[in-house]
Structure formats: C-alpha cells, structure tokens
Amino acid sequence: MAKISLPIAGGAAKAPASDSKTPSAAPATGNKTRAEGGTVMTEIAHEVSANKLVLYMKGSPAMPQCGFSARSAQILSQFDVPLYTVDILRDPEKRQAIKEFSKWPTIPQVYIGGEFVGGSDILAEMYENGELGEMLSELG
C-alpha cells in the first residue's frame, strides 16, 4: 500500500482549484442522471460528485479493453477507497461528453473528490511519488 505522506508545504498536493480548465460545464447542484431527465453532462457531474474515486475507462477493471485503462484500474484498486468505474465503450454519448467535461482529449480519466486528476501517465507518476496515496487518504 502506498500510504506515503509527503511533507509538502502550503498544501501543494491538494487538487488545483485555480486551474482555469477544471470542469465548469455542469451546474454544482441538481445534477440529474439522464434517467432522471438530466443530460449526459449533468450525469457526469453527478457521478464525480457522488463518488469519491471515479475512473472513466475502456472496459471494466476485470476486462479492460485498453492498456492505459488497465494500468489505471490496477493502480487505483490497490487503495482502500471504493472505485467507481464507468465503461465508456458501452456509452458512446458519454465517451464524447467526458472529453468535453474535463477538456481532456483522452481516456482513461480519473476524478478524485470531484476533481479531475488526469490520465494514466499522471496517475502512474502520482502513484510512484506518493501524491496519489496522499490525495486518497485526505478524502476522509
């Protein structure tokens, strides 16, 4: 388990609140799923706020359909935080929408505590340097 706490001054390890491209496409409240009459965008907003750790991936953790997705699922499954995964191959509308929601053109995509964290390269690097373990342990 990578529960390493790095002594980073000023809380620099916290997810950036100032990144101008963090998700802003959906309202902060009243995020309905499509089944509830919302849009795919509000459904994504609902997913990332209702679940502390979300992975948009190709396939499932048990049957990943892409090496990057497999690597991301494998890293995230090593922590005690419940992992909510969305198979975008089963949902073409969401496959496109998630790229617009995050302003990030590739999949997989990881959200922690409602914040977009990055793709598989960023996740792997944050896993190796302990930042990921720290973020997940701060979820509470």
Place this chain on the structure above:
Amino acid sequence: MPIEPEEIGDLIRVALPDAEVTCTDLTGTLDHWQVDVVSLGFAGKRLLAQHRMVKDALHERLMDGTIHALTLKTRTP
C-alpha cells in the same frame, strides 16, 4: 491516420518554443506515440498543467484520431 514525429514536435513548439521533443513510435503505425517533452515552460507547474499544455498543443490531432494513443512525459531541463 498517421502523423510524423516532426509534426508533433512542431505543434508542441508552437506552444513551448524551447521544447526539446523526443517522439517514440510505440507500434510502428505512426499513431501510438510516446512523447517526452523538456521545456522551461513547465517550471513551477503541476503535472496536470504540464500535460494540459502539451495536450492542448496537440488537441486537434488527438480529437480527430490522428494520434490514437499518447504516453506523455514532461519535465524541466
């Protein structure tokens, strides 16, 4: 839909003129790339911000599938 490594470097240097770009064709099909970028423009920026700078520079080629998969490494000199 292939893309040549020179074009990847040129697109990145539009955003990061000093960038040293190393492209590795992972599959021999010119659409799965590992791209290592070294630039002073990354100084003081978090990893997500660094990757965004490169992905923004390649945005069109990523969205139209010219670049199908991208492994990215960014650092300062």
